[in-house]
Amino acid sequence: MSGATILIADDDRAIRTVLSQALGRAGYDVRTTGNASMLWRWVSNGDGDLVITDVMMPDENGLDLLPRIKRIRADLPVIVMSAQNTLMTAVKATERGAYEYLPKPFDINELKAVVQRALSRVKERPTLEEGAAQDGDDMPLVGRSPAMQEVYRVLARLMPTDLTVMITGESGTGKELVSRALHDFGKRRNAPFVAVNMAAIPRELIESELFGHEKGAFTGASERSSGRFEQAQGGTLFLDEIGDMPIEAQTRLLRVLQQGEYMTVGGRNPIKTDVRIIAATNQDLKKLIKQGLFREDLFYRLNVVPIRVPPLRERSEDIPDLVRHFLAKVVTEGLPAKIIDKSALDWMKGYYWPGNVRELENLVRRLGALYVEDVIGADIIQAELQEPAESRAENTINRDDNMVEAVERHLDTYFAAHKNSLPPSGLYDRLIREVERPLILKSLEATRGNQIRAADLLGLNRNTLRKKIKDLNIQVVRGAKD
Numbered sequence: 001m002s003g004a005t006i007l008i009a010d011d012d013r014a015i016r017t018v019l020s021q022a023l024g025r026a027g028y029d030v031r032t033t034g035n036a037s038m039l040w041r042w043v044s045n046g047d048g049d050l051v052i053t054d055v056m057m058p059d060e061n062g063l064d065l066l067p068r069i070k071r072i073r074a075d076l077p078v079i080v081m082s083a084q085n086t087l088m089t090a091v092k093a094t095e096r097g098a099y100e101y102l103p104k105p106f107d108i109n110e111l112k113a114v115v116q117r118a119l120s121r122v123k124e125r126p127t128l129e130e131g132a133a134q135d136g137d138d139m140p141l142v143g144r145s146p147a148m149q150e151v152y153r154v155l156a157r158l159m160p161t162d163l164t165v166m167i168t169g170e171s172g173t174g175k176e177l178v179s180r181a182l183h184d185f186g187k188r189r190n191a192p193f194v195a196v197n198m199a200a201i202p203r204e205l206i207e208s209e210l211f212g213h214e215k216g217a218f219t220g221a222s223e224r225s226s227g228r229f230e231q232a233q234g235g236t237l238f239l240d241e242i243g244d245m246p247i248e249a250q251t252r253l254l255r256v257l258q259q260g261e262y263m264t265v266g267g268r269n270p271i272k273t274d275v276r277i278i279a280a281t282n283q284d285l286k287k288l289i290k291q292g293l294f295r296e297d298l299f300y301r302l303n304v305v306p307i308r309v310p311p312l313r314e315r316s317e318d319i320p321d322l323v324r325h326f327l328a329k330v331v332t333e334g335l336p337a338k339i340i341d342k343s344a345l346d347w348m349k350g351y352y353w354p355g356n357v358r359e360l361e362n363l364v365r366r367l368g369a370l371y372v373e374d375v376i377g378a379d380i381i382q383a384e385l386q387e388p389a390e391s392r393a394e395n396t397i398n399r400d401d402n403m404v405e406a407v408e409r410h411l412d413t414y415f416a417a418h419k420n421s422l423p424p425s426g427l428y429d430r431l432i433r434e435v436e437r438p439l440i441l442k443s444l445e446a447t448r449g450n451q452i453r454a455a456d457l458l459g460l461n462r463n464t465l466r467k468k469i470k471d472l473n474i475q476v477v478r479g480a481k482d
């Protein structure tokens with residue numbers, strides 16, 4: 001729709017200039033203003049085919065103007081750009097009827113593509129009623145890094161839809177929190193959110209857990225029982241650790257996604273279902289597909305919109321905000337208030353965070369519970385977390401060392417870091433766990449996930465190994481062919 005008129009409101013002259021040049025060159029008529037009142041005047045006069053507005057302007061917040069624009073000109077697409085890059089800005093912009101939300105800084109070509117899309121589809125997007133969004137303090141997801149903003153942008157676009165979503169990310173990155181945000185701010189928010197963790201349910205019970213069972217369907221089924229699909233009716237079903245779903249249950253799930261109905265275990269009549277599915281995994285599903293452990297057709301049904309939650313090490317700039325958030329949270333749990341100083345924060349930014357945000361949250365809780373110091377410095381953090389990412393390579397066991405020497409050196413550093421005090425109690429278990437985890441992981445790798453052979457290799461009883469795998473939260477890729 002070349003020749004269309006675009007109205008731009010931003011109090012930053014440089015942005016106005018860049019946008020008006022780029023869009024002018026693309027063949028649009030562009031009008032710019034530095035305040036919201038001029039924009040409102042143009043819109044109420046019926047001018048313009050599309051609006052691009054900033055949020056913070058000297059006379060009014062662009063997000064407050066948005067519902068008024070939509071009330072008088074519902075079809076006018078509005079693109080909101082903002083440097084206030086929180087999930088709530090993205091959610092509010094979407095809820096109030098923005099066509100698109102672009103966190104600053106953005107790529108000018110991306111903006112041009114959005115403008116083109118908006119003008120070729122001048123049609124009102126479904127908007128949500130207002131009132132769901134809350135401000136600042138209750139922010140469900142903390143962090144304003146570019147990596148998280150991208151997540152927020154996708155979330156905001158998905159909220160008014162029922163699309164199936166697949167959330168991937170390492171353990172502890174916040175996948176469940178993302179799925180909750182999608183539900184809590186989406187159109188199903190008044191209906192149930194039901195979360196099921198595939199890894200936590202015995203495999204033989206998963207189908208009955210999800211779809212329910214009839215009385216007498218199997219030994220022990222003395223009563224009819226409703227499944228999670230029934231409990232989530234009208235709402236959202238969050239299928240966590242989807243890679244652990246047994247293949248028979250996958251077939252059943254695929255049928256639900258294809259036909260919108262399912263049968264209980266032992267049941268004869270199909271039951272209609274209206275549930276939004278959000279799946280999550282920290283495994284590589286493509287690898288599981290190759291190994292015949294995950295159905296490819298189910299993968300494509302679930303992977304309609306993929307969201308990757310980045311590991312914490314890729315967004316270390318979020319660490320200070322997250323630390324502040326967790327410090328405030330532990331105070332509400334009755335633990336003393338602490339300050340984590342800048343040297344400590346800097347050190348944390350260089351750490352690898354294998355357990356991601358969960359590890360950070362647990363660390364903050366430990367600091368509150370175990371240390372008498374009001375101000376926590378880098379030495380304490382270092383002792384708690386052992387070693388920063390950069391020094392990891394130097395500190396790992398030197399190939400020429402024997403293990404005893406390496407462990408001794410490691411412990412010397414650990415004790416030295418505590419200077420005149422002792423490390424927190426529980427050292428024995430902590431250290432053994434640290435050795436146990438890689439030992440079991442490597443043994444499973446060597447036996448390609450075969451637990452019987454791994455138990456044999458380790459000289460452990462099979463049940464003991466199984467329990468350790470569970471306790472240490474180790475993901476086993478099962479069934480790989482030798």
Ligand SMILES: Nc1ncnc2c1ncn2[C@@H]1O[C@H](COP(=O)(O)OP(=O)(O)OP(=O)(O)O)[C@@H](O)[C@H]1O
Nearest residue numbers: 141142143170171172173174175176177282357358
């Ligand atoms: N961005 C965030 N802001 C605030 N808290 C967060 C954030 N991300 C994660 N958390 C917190 O970290 C912990 C782990 O998050 P969550 O359970 O959502 O991770 P997950 O990726 O689903 O983990 P797993 O794969 O192990 O199930 C939770 O206590 C959650 O509240």
